[in-house]
Amino acid sequence: MQRTGDQSGSELAPIQWESHPDCSYEDILYHRAEHIAKITINRPEVRNAFRPQTVRELIDAFHRAHMDPEIGVIILTGAGDLAFCSGGDQRIRGHEGYKDEAGVEHLNVLELQRQIRTLPKPVVAMVAGYAIGGGHVLHLICDLSIAADNARFGQTGPKVGSFDGGFGAGLMARTVGLKKAKEIWFLCRQYDAQEALDMGLVNTVVPLAELETVTVDWCRQMNRLSPSALRILKASFNADTDGLAGIQELAGNATALFYTTAEGQEGRNAFLEKRQPDFGKFPRRP
Numbered sequence: 001m002q003r004t005g006d007q008s009g010s011e012l013a014p015i016q017w018e019s020h021p022d023c024s025y026e027d028i029l030y031h032r033a034e035h036i037a038k039i040t041i042n043r044p045e046v047r048n049a050f051r052p053q054t055v056r057e058l059i060d061a062f063h064r065a066h067m068d069p070e071i072g073v074i075i076l077t078g079a080g081d082l083a084f085c086s087g088g089d090q091r092i093r094g095h096e097g098y099k100d101e102a103g104v105e106h107l108n109v110l111e112l113q114r115q116i117r118t119l120p121k122p123v124v125a126m127v128a129g130y131a132i133g134g135g136h137v138l139h140l141i142c143d144l145s146i147a148a149d150n151a152r153f154g155q156t157g158p159k160v161g162s163f164d165g166g167f168g169a170g171l172m173a174r175t176v177g178l179k180k181a182k183e184i185w186f187l188c189r190q191y192d193a194q195e196a197l198d199m200g201l202v203n204t205v206v207p208l209a210e211l212e213t214v215t216v217d218w219c220r221q222m223n224r225l226s227p228s229a230l231r232i233l234k235a236s237f238n239a240d241t242d243g244l245a246g247i248q249e250l251a252g253n254a255t256a257l258f259y260t261t262a263e264g265q266e267g268r269n270a271f272l273e274k275r276q277p278d279f280g281k282f283p284r285r286p
C-alpha cells in the first residue's frame with residue numbers, strides 16, 4: 001500500500017488522551033491532548049451509524065472544540081477498527097427523517113456538515129473500516145482524510161432510498177471530479193483505500209496499526225503552524241463552494257483582524273468618546 005506525504009520532521013511519540021471531565025455523552029467520546037481534540041462516534045454495534053442524539057452530541061462536541069482556545073486541530077473518527085461511520089441509523093428512519101427520543105424526525109446531520117466546514121480549525125477524518133452513506137459524506141466534509149488500509153468508501157443512497165444532493169453531491173464532484181462522483185452515487189459501489197487515494201478522496205493510506213500515530217503526527221505538524229493562516233486558508237478553500245455563507249466566513253476573518261488595528265479601534269473609540277472619528281491619520285495604501 002502506497003504511503004504519501006512528507007513525513008520529515010514527524011513525531012511518532014504516543015499521545016496520552018484525556019477524557020474531558022465535563023462531558024457526559026452517550027453516543028460519542030471526547031478526548032483532548034496536545035492541543036488536539038478527538039471526537040469518536042461510539043456505536044460500533046451498528047458500524048457507528050448515527051441517530052439524532054449522536055448528531056446532537058457531535059454538534060456539541062465540535063462546538064466545544066471550536067470554542068476551546070487550547071485546541072488547534074480536531075480529529076473525527078469511529079470506535080473500533082470496523083467502521084468510521086455507516087451513516088444514518090436505518091432502524092429509526094421514519095417517514096421524514098431519523099426519529100429522536102421524542103418521536104421528532106430529523107436530518108440534523110446537515111447542520112453538522114455545515115458546522116464542520118465553518119469551524120475555523122482543521123478537522124481530520126481518521127478512517128478505519130467503512131465510511132459509507134452519510135458516514136462517507138462526513139469524511140468528505142472533513143478538511144483532511146487519513147485512511148487505514150482496511151478502509152472502504154461508498155454511497156448507498158439510491159440503494160436505500162436516500163440521497164445527499166448538497167455537499168454529498170457537489171463537494172464530491174469538486175473532490176474527485178464530476179464523472180467519478182456520478183459513478184460513486186449512481187452505482188453505489190464500494191472502493192478500497194488505495195482506490196480512494198487514487199481518486200483524491202483521501203490524503204494518505206497507512207497500515208491500520210499506524211492510523212492514529214500518523215493522524216496525530218499530521219495534527220502535531222499543523223499545530224506548529226500559524227493558526228490564523230490555517231484558519232483563513234480553510235475559509236478561503238470553502239468560500240466559492242459555500243457561496244455567500246462562505247464569503248461571510250472568509251470576510252469575518254478580515255473583520256476580526258481589522259478590529260485589532262488602530263484604524264478599526266478609532267471608530268469604536270470615537271463612538272465611546274462621543275466625538276467624530278479621525279480616520280485621516282490612516283494611510284490610503286495603494
Ligand SMILES: CC(C)(COP(=O)(O)OP(=O)(O)OC[C@H]1O[C@@H](n2cnc3c(N)ncnc32)[C@H](O)[C@@H]1OP(=O)(O)O)[C@@H](O)C(=O)NCCC(=O)NCCSC(=O)c1cc(O)c2ccccc2c1O
Binds near residue numbers: 157
Ligand atoms: C456498513 C456496512 C457496509 C457494513 O457491513 P458489514 O457486513 O461489516 O456489517 P453488517 O452489515 O453485518 O452490520 C453490522 C451491524 O450493524 C448494523 N448496521 C450497519 N449499518 C447500519 C445503519 N446505517 N443503520 C442501522 N444499522 C446498521 C447492521 O444492521 C448489523 O446489525 P445486526 O443487528 O444485524 O448485527 C453495512 O452495514 C451497510 O451497508 N450499512 C448500511 C449503510 C447505509 O445504507 N447507510 C445509510 C445511508 S443514507 C444516510 O446515511 C443519510 C443520512 C442522513 O442523515 C441524510 C440527511 C440528508 C440527506 C441524506 C442523508 C443520508 O443519505
